[in-house]
Amino acid sequence: LLDKMLENKIMNDSEIELGSQNHGDKVRDVVDMVRKKGSKASSVFIAALCELDPCLAEDLKLK
Numbered sequence: 001l002l003d004k005m006l007e008n009k010i011m012n013d014s015e016i017e018l019g020s021q022n023h024g025d026k027v028r029d030v031v032d033m034v035r036k037k038g039s040k041a042s043s044v045f046i047a048a049l050c051e052l053d054p055c056l057a058e059d060l061k062l063k
Contacts, residue, residue: 005045
């Protein structure tokens with residue numbers, strides 16, 4: 001998912017290297033970072049999530 005964010009220039013290398021130790025904190029940090037970048041970034045993130053993990057996307061009602 002982070003590779004997709006890099007490919008689409010939603011996040012840069014330094015943003016990918018999150019300082020949080022806890023996995024849950026890393027996920028939360030990524031979601032917050034993308035959300036703050038606006039609706040286009042959020043749409044790219046959701047599309048990538050739907051492509052890479054359709055089961056999770058369905059559980060989150062993103063599809």
